[in-house]
Amino acid sequence: MMTGRTRARVRSLVILAILALMTTLPMTLGALPVAAAPAADGEAAGASAPALAQPGEPEEAWEPAQESGEVPVSDVLVVYESGYAVGTRTIQVELQPGPNRVIVGGLPAEVDPRSVELAALGARVRVESKVFDSAARSFVFMVVPEAPGPASLRLTYTFTGLAWSASYVAELDPRLDEVTFSAWYCLSNRCGSSLAPRSITLVAGQCNVLAGKADARGAAGLGVTAVSVSCPNTIPNGADCYLQAASASGVPARMVYLIDRIGVTLSDLAVNRKDETPVLLALDMTVSPPDLTLPLPAGWVTVYTHSQDGTGHLLGEDTMGPIRAAGSVMLRLGKAPSLHVEKARTDQRKIGTSSWEEAYQIRITNLGSVQADVVILEEFPGEWAILQSAPVAAGRTPSGFARFNLPVPAGARTEVLYRVRYTL
Numbered sequence: 001m002m003t004g005r006t007r008a009r010v011r012s013l014v015i016l017a018i019l020a021l022m023t024t025l026p027m028t029l030g031a032l033p034v035a036a037a038p039a040a041d042g043e044a045a046g047a048s049a050p051a052l053a054q055p056g057e058p059e060e061a062w063e064p065a066q067e068s069g070e071v072p073v074s075d076v077l078v079v080y081e082s083g084y085a086v087g088t089r090t091i092q093v094e095l096q097p098g099p100n101r102v103i104v105g106g107l108p109a110e111v112d113p114r115s116v117e118l119a120a121l122g123a124r125v126r127v128e129s130k131v132f133d134s135a136a137r138s139f140v141f142m143v144v145p146e147a148p149g150p151a152s153l154r155l156t157y158t159f160t161g162l163a164w165s166a167s168y169v170a171e172l173d174p175r176l177d178e179v180t181f182s183a184w185y186c187l188s189n190r191c192g193s194s195l196a197p198r199s200i201t202l203v204a205g206q207c208n209v210l211a212g213k214a215d216a217r218g219a220a221g222l223g224v225t226a227v228s229v230s231c232p233n234t235i236p237n238g239a240d241c242y243l244q245a246a247s248a249s250g251v252p253a254r255m256v257y258l259i260d261r262i263g264v265t266l267s268d269l270a271v272n273r274k275d276e277t278p279v280l281l282a283l284d285m286t287v288s289p290p291d292l293t294l295p296l297p298a299g300w301v302t303v304y305t306h307s308q309d310g311t312g313h314l315l316g317e318d319t320m321g322p323i324r325a326a327g328s329v330m331l332r333l334g335k336a337p338s339l340h341v342e343k344a345r346t347d348q349r350k351i352g353t354s355s356w357e358e359a360y361q362i363r364i365t366n367l368g369s370v371q372a373d374v375v376i377l378e379e380f381p382g383e384w385a386i387l388q389s390a391p392v393a394a395g396r397t398p399s400g401f402a403r404f405n406l407p408v409p410a411g412a413r414t415e416v417l418y419r420v421r422y423t424l
Contacts, residue, residue: 204297
């Protein structure tokens with residue numbers, strides 16, 4: 001049973017505990033990180049706000065908090081085909097006189113800490129040091145402003161594991177004269193963190209990155225395609241997200257037999273040859289704006305057709321180079337066993353210090369039961385011109401090849417003769 005003296009002692013201890021708590025509580029609250037001001041346009045929505053330390057506060061109060069892996073990185077991203085990405089985040093802070101600690105979290109798991117740069121926009125702010133906490137995916141910056149007050153800081157960083165590629169689908173109409181063509185961008189997230197970017201720009205080509213090799217050197221080649229795409233709500237780590245880049249129906253197309261830059265197969269046309277150069281079955285599309293926005297980057301193409309009952313059939317797949325201008329796009333679908341081709345050089349002479357003239361004969365045999373529309377592509381070094389050709393004239397493709405178009409009737413043999421002059 002508690003005596004009066006015991007109860008008095010308990011009351012005294014409780015009062016002392018309350019007084020101690022009231023004394024320490026303001027100090028604890030004062031040591032909490034101060035949230036940054038609302039983000040200006042360009043700051044990542046959903047990214048963790050930076051914590052700003054006050055001068056003279058205990059250092060242990062500024063340990064960066066652990067970041068949850070469920071919080072997506074939400075910054076402006078530029079993504080390269082090589083698997084590198086650049087993130088940009090704008091941060092609004094209220095800086096005090098003297099040194100300030102700014103803590104920025106919510107970075108991708110695969111961020112390269114060597115690449116991280118914090119710079120002031122407008123006001124003069126000196127960044128004295130930065131400390132990276134890999135477990136928390138955060139940086140602690142020590143910054144000193146020229147004058148106290150609000151400041152806009154821009155964080156720039158690179159990380160790996162986010163790449164993109166282009167893929168295409170062509171559906172050939174049952175009449176075999178047009179296709180429905182769609183283009184897709186695939187974002188592959190293997191960076192270790194979920195992403196919810198405010199904007200995404202895709203850049204084709206390879207950029208010069210050291211990739212840990214101290215002796216690596218070279219000029220950056222950013223390619224010909226840089227395009228902004230709409231952003232999905234979230235790209236989870238480990239996911240592939242497909243965004244439609246373009247789509248067009250009624251694109252003119254036809255099935256052709258392609259003889260693609262073959263070498264000389266016969267030194268004597270009277271000699272029979274056992275191994276024939278394969279002729280390819282190809283889909284020849286004619287693309288042009290405004291149906292398709294150009295340029296389109298290189299990518300993988302899948303070609304379908306549908307039977308009368310709507311059943312889909314795979315005609316073939318091919319890789320396609322960049323489409324930079326309107327014109328013919330040739331998709332190689334497989335071998336055409338019903339056509340045989342032979343090529344012989346019938347004349348060769350040097351006509352100058354670095355100029356030559358050559359004559360060729362290409363013999364095409366159609367063993368099939370239907371007429372074959374044949375396309376012949378030829379490639380020559382340096383500057384070239386076709387001087388003579390029969391039975392059809394040659395054209396020049398945007399890629400710099402000579403192109404011959406001719407029909408070969410079923411069960412017939414057709415020969416193409418031409419003479420070319422080229423200068424190295």
